[in-house]
Amino acid sequence: MHQSTLGPWLRRPMVRPEAEMRLVCFPHAGGAASSFRPWQSLLPEGIEHVTVQYPGREDRFTDSPVDSMDVLVREVADALGPLLDGPYALFGHSMGSAVAYEVAQELRRRGFRAPVRLLVAGRASPHHAVAGDIHRRGDGALADELARYGATPREVLADPELRAAILGYVRSDYRLIETYRPSSAEPLDCPVSVFFGSEDPECxxxxxxxxxxxxxxxxxxxxxxxxxxxxxxxxxxxxxxxxRDLGVGFQRPVRTWPSTP
Structure with a gap:
């Protein structure tokens, strides 16, 4: 499937027909598919990576954000179905780790093969993560939260129009993860890898x-x-x-122009 046939939920910067498996990536709260675009020149040639594009940002700016985990998971599972014709793995960062976990559970409920591995970063497991209340606070507190993590430059947040646009979908993301309650499902039948920063207060x-x-x-x-x-x-x-964790031999891909703009 080329990018034009992937639909609104998925982005694939490079098609690798000979890849051994697909890696589906889930961004953090406030994040977008572009954050994973540099991976196309870093991942082994045997991996084709696809990133979920949450609505309300970048090329989905006019789409209404989703603030419910259940809705998000169903939409993503629907979009991923046609791509699961071979081995695949899921990777999520921060909020994305919880989304990746729930998508794995939903795909199992639908009868799909299990992922080769679930890879997560920046957050405790869904059943142990502490829920906050950032989404209930004012714009100032939400902007301070973004600045604290360094995810959004302060000069961007200083522009009134950009600030309003960004805080709109960020608040929805925070509402989604802070109101989320994990499914009480059986453990996944696949290995799990966790990556974390040595100075990360969140994980x-x-x-x-x-x-x-x-x-x-x-x-x-x-x-x-x-x-x-x-x-x-x-x-x-x-x-x-x-x-390493996916068992794919590491060979950096030859640098080529991406298949889509």
């Missing part, structure tokens, strides 16, 4: 270990230098770790 070594309850297989944890967004400066190292 340290102890938080990473909580994911052991989500799988019937041994848990793999890997620490990286950095904070909550360690995966930006440590992209290359993380790509190597992902290839």
């Amino acid at each position: 340290g070594a102890r938080d990473a270990e909580t994911w052991s309850s989500t799988t019937s297989h041994p848990l793999t944890t890997t620490a990286f230098d950095g904070g909550h967004f360690f995966l930006v400066p440590r992209r290359a190292l993380l790509a190597e770790a992902i290839g």
